[in-house]
Amino acid sequence: MRALDHLIVACLLLFTLVSAPASAQKAYGPGATDTEIKLGQTMPYSGPASAYGIVGRAQTTYFKMVNEQGGVNGRKVQLISLDDGYSPPKTVERVRQLVEGDNVLAIFSLLGTPPNMAVAKYLNAKQVPQLLSSTGTPLLDDPKALPWTTILSMPSRIEARILAEYLLKTKPNAKVGIFYQNDEYGKGYLRYFKEALGDKAASMIVGEASYEFTDPTVDSQILSLKGSGADTILNASTPKFSGQAVRKIAEIGWKPLHLMIYSASSVESAMKPAGAENGIGIITTQYFKMPDDPSWNDDKAMAEYFAFMKKWMPNEAAKDPTALIGYLMAGVMHDILIRCGDNLTRENVLKQATNFREVALPLLVPGVTYSTTPDDHTPFRQARMYRFDGTRWVGFGDVITADVAR
Numbered sequence: 001m002r003a004l005d006h007l008i009v010a011c012l013l014l015f016t017l018v019s020a021p022a023s024a025q026k027a028y029g030p031g032a033t034d035t036e037i038k039l040g041q042t043m044p045y046s047g048p049a050s051a052y053g054i055v056g057r058a059q060t061t062y063f064k065m066v067n068e069q070g071g072v073n074g075r076k077v078q079l080i081s082l083d084d085g086y087s088p089p090k091t092v093e094r095v096r097q098l099v100e101g102d103n104v105l106a107i108f109s110l111l112g113t114p115p116n117m118a119v120a121k122y123l124n125a126k127q128v129p130q131l132l133s134s135t136g137t138p139l140l141d142d143p144k145a146l147p148w149t150t151i152l153s154m155p156s157r158i159e160a161r162i163l164a165e166y167l168l169k170t171k172p173n174a175k176v177g178i179f180y181q182n183d184e185y186g187k188g189y190l191r192y193f194k195e196a197l198g199d200k201a202a203s204m205i206v207g208e209a210s211y212e213f214t215d216p217t218v219d220s221q222i223l224s225l226k227g228s229g230a231d232t233i234l235n236a237s238t239p240k241f242s243g244q245a246v247r248k249i250a251e252i253g254w255k256p257l258h259l260m261i262y263s264a265s266s267v268e269s270a271m272k273p274a275g276a277e278n279g280i281g282i283i284t285t286q287y288f289k290m291p292d293d294p295s296w297n298d299d300k301a302m303a304e305y306f307a308f309m310k311k312w313m314p315n316e317a318a319k320d321p322t323a324l325i326g327y328l329m330a331g332v333m334h335d336i337l338i339r340c341g342d343n344l345t346r347e348n349v350l351k352q353a354t355n356f357r358e359v360a361l362p363l364l365v366p367g368v369t370y371s372t373t374p375d376d377h378t379p380f381r382q383a384r385m386y387r388f389d390g391t392r393w394v395g396f397g398d399v400i401t402a403d404v405a406r
Contacts, residue, residue: 177230301362
């Protein structure tokens with residue numbers, strides 16, 4: 001071999017030896033080290049939405065379990081979960097503390113539309129991942145304006161279209177009264193339901209009644225909708241107020257077709273407090289399996305969830321759907337961190353969070369998949385219709401896909 005050939009081979013070998021370790025080097029952003037991954041969140045542990053604090057308790061407990069089992073790629077996960085009382089100004093204060101004081105890698109599973117809206121622009125300006133936000137507002141499902149934000153709820157524009165299409169097919173001449181929460185959460189359903197009804201919205205919608213999250217009752221709103229002449233109600237509320245509405249509708253002898261959004265339909269938190277017999281015939285959508293639905297008693301994934309609750313959270317309400325959603329979200333976040341490997345930069349965390357391809361998560365209704373891409377953060381576009389029989393929700397028909405343009 002000529003001297004020049006020897007030199008070329010030697011240089012190539014040296015390049016290989018030098019570059020190979022570099023390509024395998026670990027990469028860390030704020031909140032990540034060889035031993036730890038630091039995440040942050042706020043939750044309504046106090047205030048009017050404190051019932052949802054179980055979401056945060058389930059998630060912090062989930063990662064305690066993960067850490068006991070060895071962590072994520074050998075690293076322990078520290079989830080710093082702070083109380084914001086469901087108050088957007090407090091959310092802003094707490095999130096700034098998490099980002100600028102605690103230097104978390106990402107913000108995970110902030111709960112509620114107003115709190116998420118309050119910090120989205122700040123987190124995107126800072127290029128801090130705001131992952132798996134517990135809200136369905138399309139205002140946060142916007143990869144162009146908010147590329148660092150993802151959600152893990154069906155967007156209201158998707159669910160509203162599914163419900164509107166069902167109504168147009170089964171009762172096209174309905175007179176609809178809309179009951180909704182007076183914030184972006186409820187207003188989103190109002191806006192997108194009207195949009196989905198199209199030209200028929202003006203003739204079909206005969207009444208609207210909103211409530212504040214701090215209202216003690218919603219009796220006057222229900223009486224107003226009945227007085228409007230409505231024979232159908234769209235219930236875009238949360239479980240507490242949904243249950244109040246169901247009870248009041250029964251008390252006044254009103255018998256409308258009752259369409260209820262998924263997040264308002266808990267058997268434990270809405271139907272039982274309302275008197276389960278009063279909810280017979282109500283129709284909703286579902287994309288998560290419901291832990292208070294006995295039809296999932298023999299489901300493997302549900303059995304694993306109940307085993308987790310029994311061992312790790314024995315004093316909490318395992319049949320509360322919000323606990324299951326918290327558990328499911330933690331599982332998705334866990335998977336994102338596993339996918340990151342040793343590249344724990346904020347950029348790679350976002351990359352992994354926005355690259356799921358039609359994943360059939362075990363706790364989703366069969367036929368529903370979870371998908372995200374860098375250009376489309378909408379996690380769910382499918383649901384199945386369910387009808388309440390006085391004890392449980394019973395599915396009917398096929399899974400419905402709503403393809404809604406941005």
